[in-house]
Amino acid sequence: xxxAIAALAALITAGTYAxxxxxxxxxxxxxxxxxxxxxxxxxxxxxxxxxxxVVAGEFAPYAEKYLGLKDVAQEDQTRxxxxxxxxxxxxxxxxxxxxxxxxxxxxxxxxxxxxxxRCLCAINQKPELPSTSPDTPKTSNTQTxxxxxxxxxxxxxxxxxxxxxxxxxxxxxxxxxxRESRSDLIRGExxxxxNDGKQLQLMLDNLTAQEEALLSLFVGTxxxxxxERTFDYIPTEEVSRELVFRLxxxxxxxxxxxxxxxxxxxxxxxxxxxxxxxMDANARKxxxxxxxxxxxxxxxxxxxNAKETLAEGDIPxxxxxxxxxxxxxxxxxxxxxxxxxxxxxxxAIKLFEQTEAQ
Numbered sequence: 331x332x333x334a335i336a337a338l339a340a341l342i343t344a345g346t347y348a349x350x351x352x353x354x355x356x357x358x359x360x361x362x363x364x365x366x367x368x369x370x371x372x373x374x375x376x377x378x379x380x381x382x383x384v385v386a387g388e389f390a391p392y393a394e395k396y397l398g399l400k401d402v403a404q405e406d407q408t409r410x411x412x413x414x415x416x417x418x419x420x421x422x423x424x425x426x427x428x429x430x431x432x433x434x435x436x437x438x439x440x441x442x443x444x445x446x447x448r449c450l451c452a453i454n455q456k457p458e459l460p461s462t463s464p465d466t467p468k469t470s471n472t473q474t475x476x477x478x479x480x481x482x483x484x485x486x487x488x489x490x491x492x493x494x495x496x497x498x499x500x501x502x503x504x505x506x507x508x509r510e511s512r513s514d515l516i517r518g519e520x521x522x523x524x525n526d527g528k529q530l531q532l533m534l535d536n537l538t539a540q541e542e543a544l545l546s547l548f549v550g551t552x553x554x555x556x557x558e559r560t561f562d563y564i565p566t567e568e569v570s571r572e573l574v575f576r577l578x579x580x581x582x583x584x585x586x587x588x589x590x591x592x593x594x595x596x597x598x599x600x601x602x603x604x605x606x607x608x609m610d611a612n613a614r615k616x617x618x619x620x621x622x623x624x625x626x627x628x629x630x631x632x633x634x635n636a637k638e639t640l641a642e643g644d645i646p647x648x649x650x651x652x653x654x655x656x657x658x659x660x661x662x663x664x665x666x667x668x669x670x671x672x673x674x675x676x677x678a679i680k681l682f683e684q685t686e687a688q
Contacts, residue, residue, distance in 0.1 A: 350445070350446050351443050351444065351445055351446075351451060351452075351457060351459060352443070352444055352445075352446065353441060353442075353443055353456075354441070354442045354443070354444055356433050356439040356440060356441075356442070362432055362433045362434060362439075363430060363431065363432045363433070364430065364431055364433075364442055365428065365429070365430045365448065366428070366429060366431075366442065366444055366448050366449070366450045367423040367424055367425070367427060367428040367429070367447070367448050367449050367450070368424055368427040368428075368429075368449065368450065368622060368623070368624050368648060368653065368677040369421035369422060369423060369424055369449045369624075369648055369674070369675065369676065369677050370421075370422055370423075370424040370427070370564060370647075370648050370649045371419045371420070371421065371422075371564075371626070371645065371646070371647040371648045371649060371675050371676055372419070372420050372421070372422045372562050372563070372564045373417060373418075373419060373562065373563045373564070373565065373596065373598075373631055373645065374416075374417070374418045374419070374420045374560060374561075374562055375415065375416075375417060375560065375561040375562070375563065375574060375575075375596065375633060376414075376415070376416040376418070376558065376559075376560045377412065377414075377415055377558070377559050377560075377561065377575065377577075377594075378412070378413045378414040378415075378556055378557070378558045379410055379411065379412055379413060379556065379557050379558075379559070379577060379582060379583065380410070380411055380412075380413040380554065380555075380556050381408065381409070381410050381554065381555045381556070381557065381582060382407075382408070382409045382552060382553075382554050383406075383407070383408050383409075383552070383553045383554075383555075384403045384406065384407040384408075384409075384550055384551070384552050385406050385550050385551045385552075385553075386403045386404055386405050386406050386407075386550045387402070387403075387546055387547045387548045387549055387550040387551075388494075388547050389494070389497070389498035389501060389547045389548045390402050390403065390404050390548060390549075390550060391404065392494075392495060392498035392499075392502075392548065393548040393549065395498075396498055396499055396501075396502035396548075397502055397505070397545075397548055399548060399549060402548060402549050402550070403549075403550050408580050408581075409579060409580075410577060410578065410579055410580070410581070410582045411579070412577065412640065413556065415633055415640050415641040416641075417631055417633065417641055417642075417643050417645065418645075419645040419646060419647065419675040419676070420674075420675055421445070421449055421674050421675050421676075421677075422447070422564065423445075423447040423448060423449050424648065424649070427622070427624075427648075427653060427677075429622050431619075431620075431621060431658060433658065433662065436662075438661075438662050438663065438664045438667050439662070440453055440454050440658075440661040440662060440667070441453070441454055443455075443456060443457055445674075449674075449677070450621075450622075450623075450672055450677065451671070451672050451674060452669075452670065452671050452672065453621070453661055453668075453669060453670045454661055454667055454668065454669035454670070455669035455670070455671060455681075455683070457671055476535050476536060476538075476539040477539060477542075477543075478539045478540060478542070478543040479543060480543045480544060480546060480547050482543060483504075483540045483543050483544060484501075484544075485500070485504060487500055488500045488501055488504065498547075498548070501544050501547055501548075502548075504544055505541055505544050505545060508537050508540050508541045508544070509541060511537055512534060512537040512538065512541075515530065515533060515534060515537070516534070557582060557583065559575070559583055561574050561575050563596055564649075565598040565629065565647070565649070566649060568598055568599055568600055568629075569596070569597060569598050570597050570599075571595050571597060572595060572596050572597070572598075573586055573593055573594075573595055574594050574595060574596045574633070575591075575594050576588060576590075576591025576592060576593055576594065577591050577592055577594065578590045578591040578592070579592075592635060592636065593635065593636070594633060594634070594635050594640070595633070595634055595635070596631065596632065596633050597631070597632040597633075597634065598629050598630070598631055598632075599629060599630045599632075600627060600628070600629050600650050601628050601629060601630050601644065602627045602628035602629075602650070603627050603650055604625050604626060604627040604650060604651040604652055605627065605650060605651065605652055606652040619655075619657075619658065620655030620656055620657050620658055621655065621656045621657075621658055621661070622653050622654070622655055622656075623653070623654055623655075623656060623670075623672060623677055623678065623679050624648045624651050624652070624653055624654075624676055624677035624678050625651045625652055625653075625654055625678065626646040626647055626648050626650065626651035626673075626676040626677070626678050627646070627647055627649075627650025627651045628644055628645065628646050628647065628650065629644070629645055629647050629650060630642060630643070630644050630645075631643055631644075631645050646673070646675070646676050646678070647676065648675075648676045648677050648678075651676070651678075656670070656679075660684075666684050666685065667684075667685065668682065668683065668684045668685075669681075669682075669683050669684075669685065670682050670683075
């Protein structure tokens with residue numbers, strides 16, 4: 331079974347930045363220069379695990395004998411399983427692709443937008459930022475279900491019983507009595523059937539809550555929860571089997587060296603290699619006079635365990651691409667300055683426009 335992933339189209343069209351963005355206007359206080367970085371692409375693996383905990387009932391051994399219930403848990407159980415996996419490419423500053431560019435006051439001075447780790451995300455155009463407004467709380471019309479503990483409804487005869495088996499027998503008899511009382515109310519055959527529908531419902535709910543409390547002594551109680559963990563992996567080359575995390579059926583997420591957990595691996599296969607051989611001196615000098623951006627490659631990322639592939643997707647990656655240059659004069663033209671937006675996870679050009687100066 332394959333779980334949900336962040337698909338290629340979503341990665342290409344994404345226009346928001348997980349980090350904060352600072353506006354930098356070239357001027358005297360920056361000595362007409364700017365230092366910025368291009369990103370390398372980090373694979374963010376978000377895993378949601380579901381945990382089911384069963385606490386066996388005190389009278390579990392008697393569930394079939396007195397209530398006809400089979401397959402009742404006889405001891406406490408904990409079960410962890412993967413519910414969802416998401417793969418996404420996110421940005422991390424690449425120290426090997428850090429550049430410094432100078433401007434003069436002869437042309438228009440461009441405005442840059444950098445992330446908090448100084449990755450270039452836009453020029454002369456404010457990038458789209460995630461909304462900071464709080465989420466609207468969800469409302470629900472669902473009424474609260476009445477919950478009782480077994481101790482709230484145990485009869486004195488049950489508590490005085492001399493053996494566990496006798497207690498279980500009396501408890502089962504009380505359960506059948508509650509069911510009969512509820513059935514009589516529903517059919518209108520009880521001695522005191524209320525005329526008010528709301529009052530009748532309250533009585534039925536109370537009988538149901540009493541039955542569930544006593545029934546839990548046989549079938550036990552089950553609680554469910556979810557835990558979300560995020561694992562990061564930065565590929566520098568193709569890999570077929572890199573351990574990402576371990577999950578134990580009984581313990582949940584455990585350390586990588588804990589053999590109690592089953593291993594989950596990531597594989598990275600380059601399907602579009604846009605790397606180039608190292609630039610010569612002239613090319614490097616030309617690059618220093620322009621504004622660098624990335625032409626990314628693409629890799630197929632697969633997350634799997636010993637049994638099956640759980641998630642896979644094709645993700646653009648900066649480290650499997652090469653650097654190109656935009657002439658800085660395009661952004662300093664006083665009459666028709668250009669603006670550019672870059673893909674956050676790769677540093678590729680997302681939008682390039684030339685507009686009339688205001």
